[in-house]
Amino acid sequence: MSAFSAIGEEREIDREEFTPLQEPQPTWCPGCGDFGVLKALKQAMPEVGRTPDEVLLCTGIGCSGKLNSYFESYGFHTIHGRSLPIARAAKLANPGIEVIAAGGDGDGYGIGGNHFMHTARENHDMTYIVFNNEIFGLTKGQTSPTSPKGHKSKTQPSGSAKDPIRPLSLSLTSGASYIARTAAVNPNQAKEILVEAMEHDGFAHIDFLTQCPTWNKDAKQYVPYVDIQDSDDYDFDVHDRKEAADMMFETENALHEGTVLTGRYYVDEDRPSYGEEKRSIGEMPEEPLAERYYDEDYEWERSYDLLDRHK
Ligand SMILES: Cc1ncc(C[n+]2csc(CCOP(=O)(O)OP(=O)(O)O)c2C)c(N)n1
Ligand code: SF4
Numbered sequence: 001m002s003a004f005s006a007i008g009e010e011r012e013i014d015r016e017e018f019t020p021l022q023e024p025q026p027t028w029c030p031g032c033g034d035f036g037v038l039k040a041l042k043q044a045m046p047e048v049g050r051t052p053d054e055v056l057l058c059t060g061i062g063c064s065g066k067l068n069s070y071f072e073s074y075g076f077h078t079i080h081g082r083s084l085p086i087a088r089a090a091k092l093a094n095p096g097i098e099v100i101a102a103g104g105d106g107d108g109y110g111i112g113g114n115h116f117m118h119t120a121r122e123n124h125d126m127t128y129i130v131f132n133n134e135i136f137g138l139t140k141g142q143t144s145p146t147s148p149k150g151h152k153s154k155t156q157p158s159g160s161a162k163d164p165i166r167p168l169s170l171s172l173t174s175g176a177s178y179i180a181r182t183a184a185v186n187p188n189q190a191k192e193i194l195v196e197a198m199e200h201d202g203f204a205h206i207d208f209l210t211q212c213p214t215w216n217k218d219a220k221q222y223v224p225y226v227d228i229q230d231s232d233d234y235d236f237d238v239h240d241r242k243e244a245a246d247m248m249f250e251t252e253n254a255l256h257e258g259t260v261l262t263g264r265y266y267v268d269e270d271r272p273s274y275g276e277e278k279r280s281i282g283e284m285p286e287e288p289l290a291e292r293y294y295d296e297d298y299e300w301e302r303s304y305d306l307l308d309r310h311k
Contacts, residue, residue: 033210036184044194060103064131081112094290099126120174125273133212141215168248177202183209228263
């Protein structure tokens with residue numbers, strides 16, 4: 001966990017603190033995998049030891065982007081594919097907060113693909129959850145970057161001619177220091193991985209398999225799951241880049257042939273995060289920038305008046 005602490009108070013944390021007091025009626029379809037991500041995330045928080053006021057959740061646009069509405073914390077519902085730059089800036093300015101970014105595979109690997117690559121390259125200290133349902137859910141079922149080749153949709157009625165993206169391999173070559181894949185139908189493993197990712201000091205990428213029963217009936221391809229850490233058939237060192245790369249390659253090849261492998265793929269505990277690097281070379285002050293610009297005497301009423309005038 002980061003050396004910085006936003007609040008610093010130690011106490012028992014209940015996962016229900018992460019349910020908004022006025023819980024909105026979920027607009028996710030019945031059976032949507034997004035419910036599983038929300039549940040695992042709420043279960044992980046007490047173990048990470050963070051309270052809602054110590055967490056910032058930045059989401060993109062999509063069904064997955066609605067996570068903010070059902071999760072109690074600070075939140076920033078950004079534009080499509082742009083959760084990462086907002087999350088990066090927030091973490092650099094205020095290293096004491098737990099920063100989580102989340103969005104769909106279209107959001108994260110399509111329109112936001114460039115941000116994904118560079119956030120991993122710079123090893124920003126945050127957890128990035130990509131809800132991978134292999135489809136554009138919110139916009140009603142178009143082919144996404146993770147849809148398998150041959151997938152038929154309204155945008156590709158004859159079947160997609162494209163090979164899907166390889167998110168785990170892309171993450172590794174880009175520079176992420178923690179990479180895992182888990183699944184909404186596997187809440188125990190999902191919770192464990194979320195805890196590890198949040199405790200990791202660096203860019204932790206979770207490719208989170210979620211089912212979209214409304215627009216992607218092929219969701220059944222996600223079962224049965226094999227947990228690579230629990231299986232004797234898969235023996236590799238998660239700290240070894242080459243072994244991790246081989247394992248990812250095998251995983252990504254197997255996915256559309258019906259074998260779904262999940263677990264931790266790569267962990268580098270030694271690489272400093274971008275914020276640490278910047279502080280160590282003196283490019284950023286030791287004290288959080290957010291505190292530097294916090295002014296107790298600021299006349300908030302004046303800002304509200306200004307906002308009112310521009311409504
Ligand atoms: C700049 C921009 N381009 C396109 C859109 C339209 N749009 C909204 S959500 C979405 C894709 C959603 O798919 P995904 O990111 O995979 O998330 P899901 O809904 O499946 O969770 C698109 C293309 C948009 N809102 N903004
Ligand atoms: S359209 Fe798919 S991803 Fe969106 S809420 Fe419904 S099941 Fe979930």
